[in-house]
Amino acid sequence: MGLITGVMGFLFGDGRNVITDTAEVFRENAEGGAARAANAKSESLQQFAAEFAHARRGLFDRFVDGLNRLPRPMLALGTIWMFIAAMRWPDEFIRGMEGLALVPEPLWWLMGAIVSFYFGARHQAKEQDFQRAVASTIAAVQASKAPESVPVFSDNPALDDWQARNG
Template sequence: MGLIGRAIGVGQAAGAIGEAAQGLSEVFVANATRQMELDAEIHRATMETAASEFQHAGAGLFDRVINGLNRLPRPMLALGTLGLFVFAMVDPAAFAARMVGLDAVPEPLWWLLGAIVSFYFGARELHYVRRAPVARGGGLRAPWRRAGVQQAPAEDPVAHNPALSAWRNAGAQDPSSAFLEAAPRSQ
């Protein structure tokens, strides 16, 4: 292109005219490509700023205390249940008195306690499931269905049905009309 442009003598002039036309067109219509580049640059800068804010955020004392408190209910429930068995064996009369007191608790209050405990443990389980890395790839695929293994073609389940074969050979009309024609008529 350079040789032809120099031979004709319009190389630089044609480039200048093209740039002027592009600049003039951007006065009336925004350059969509440049706008997308600017948007991507703003998004990248925003993400870098957010990443730099949390780059060195370690778990402080408050976070460690709260994480420790969150880990207490399960062991407390398990050890408390075992403690009830020990208490029942050590002092059966006092245990019976405590159980009479528990029997006085109204039924809706037990339902409320069950809901609170269920939601607490369910939320914790969901929290850990969401943080777990998701396995990628075909790890769940059965060994006999790996890529490259030829599968036997699926057999047509109606291939050996003589009634359907006759119906297809007859022109495959609407099944209800074929049924009505074959049905005995009462007079």
């Protein structure tokens, strides 16, 4: 009996578990890893929200943003206008298309690159504005909620009891 007690005391005594401690050398503790990942994500979002919380858009920024909204509608309306011109003024339309046929191919490639970069940059700017808005909303919600006011919705009574005991 003393030998078994000694072995068990060695393995599980002193408030530690030699088997668990050894296993964690080869495999990360999933609960600890999840807690670290959640903490890192929360800190990252708070930093992102703090970085852009004071950004105010002035008159010039709003004017340039308005100018940046013009190319897409102009391209769409210009394409529709080409169909109207082809029906209303076929001779002028034919001359215009002959003129476009004379444009060298490298110039078409350049035009495609400019349009692609413009719309790509516009998409990226809008995506960053969206992420900034999400981060500031998350930061505002996290700042306003108190730990005791967070409702717990669970179908697991054991989990509810544990959360009630551990806060």
